[in-house]
Amino acid sequence: MNSTAATSPSSDTPHIPVLLTEVVAALKPRDGGTYVDGTFGAGGYTTALLEAAQCNVWAIDRDPDALARGSALVSRFPGRLHLIAGRFGDMAELLGERGVRNVDGIALDIGVSSMQIDDRARGFSFLRDGPLDMRMERAGRSAADIVNTLPEKDLAEIILTFGEEKHARRVAKAIVAARQERPFSRTLHLADVIRSEVRRAHDGIDPATRTFQALRIYVNDELAELDRGLRSAEFLLRPGGRLAVVSFHSLEDRIVKTFLRTRSAEAARPSRHMPASAIKASSPTFKLISKRPVLPTDDEINRNPRSRSARMRVAERTDATALAAVAGSRA
Ligand SMILES: C[S@@+](CC[C@H](N)C(=O)[O-])C[C@H]1O[C@@H](n2cnc3c(N)ncnc32)[C@H](O)[C@@H]1O
Structure with missing residues (x-):
């Protein structure tokens, strides 16, 4: 969710799933298939997948x-929906512990x-005023811990890298003075300290947007x-x-684009002396x-400006061995 859009004051609506039709069409759920919704949220994607086919969703x-709110859905789809508390970065382990070694689609x-x-x-x-927290998991260091303890240089780096805020150094300096x-x-x-340092741009975006995004990501x-x-x-x-x-x-999209481009590119032609297993491992995954x-249509943007x-x-898995598995760790 874009943090600019996500903080409009008139935004007390339930979560409206974004690109929902497109996600379901991309995964092509089939009866008997097994799917992972790695970001359950309000269960929009999960519900649509379970309605589209007699499939299972983890x-x-x-x-x-989010999971506490999801328990009603579990009883609506008996035996087909399984909720897991955890991070999607660990999904291979989380599903493996539950006896699931491979799946037909992941959103x-x-x-x-x-x-x-x-x-x-x-x-x-x-x-809206609230505790300066931002922890999705409700555990670990909060945003307040970060802004109250990190050196100015580190704060500037975070605000620049994750917020793409060109006034990052000035904002970091003001934070350190205010604390x-x-x-x-x-x-x-x-937000007030940031606004006192950075003027509202012509596009009307609140000057606090980028620093809040940076802290949330960090x-x-x-x-x-x-x-x-x-x-995973x-x-x-x-x-x-x-x-x-x-x-x-763009920060997120760049990671996805680069990963899929790299993984879908043909590797350089391997040597004829290379063992067959290694050739397969270097093939596109x-x-x-x-x-x-795929972008939202004008109609979707009108209905849901947050989109x-x-x-x-979207990418489809080939039969080549996963590179992460081949390398034995993060490839
Ligand atoms: C944009 S919402 C998902 C909305 C969902 N697609 C729907 O239709 O209701 C993102 C959700 O992903 C969760 N989330 C973000 N990062 C996560 C991670 N690394 N692992 C698991 N959940 C994550 C957030 O807590 C949030 O509930």
Whole structure:
């Protein structure tokens, strides 16, 4: 979910799944098939998959609140929906522990849900006052811990890298000065300090947007998680299985695009002395379904403005050995 769109004040609506028809069409659920929804959220993708075929869905979310809300769905699809608390970066292990070694399709819908953004107590919003938290898992270091303790140089680096904020150094300096007066504990305190340093741009985007996005990504280690999720999907998908990833900003999309491009590229012609197993391992593990990302239609954007920055990439698993498995670790 794009953090700009996700914090509009009129956003107290339930989470509307983004590119839902497109995700289901990409995964082509079939009766008896097994699918993973790595970002369960409000269960939009999960429900659509379970309605489209007599299939099984393993739905993962790192947010305990999302899973608690999902228990009603489990009874609606008896024996077909399994909820797992955890991270999609660990999905191969999470499913392996439950006896599932491969699956027919995986959907990832990266970012935060409307429920997370709209609940001021979760501390993701720069428009509603709440504790400066931002932890999807409700564990680990909060955003307040980060802004109150990290050296100015590190804060600037985070704000620049994950927020693409060109005034990152100035914002970091202001944060460090303000915390000496009073440590941060509330979202609006931080938003006010940022707004006092960075002027609102012509496009009307709130100056706090980029710094809040940066902190959220850092607190939840989101980009590393995405990378791990892609590798885990490569390991778990059976030949012909599909991966559909919906992302909301360029940092995420770049990771997905680069991974799929690399994994779908033919390796240099191997030596004729190379053992057959190694040749197979160096073959493409994915086939791109389309080179260009799938975008929401104008109609979807009108119905759900939060979808406007979404893009979906889809790839199909080949029968080549997963590179992560071949290397014995992160390839
Ligand atoms: C955009 S929402 C998904 C909405 C969902 N597709 C739907 O239709 O309701 C993203 C969800 O993924 C979860 N999430 C984000 N990163 C995750 C990760 N690495 N592992 C598991 N869940 C994650 C968030 O907690 C949030 O509930």
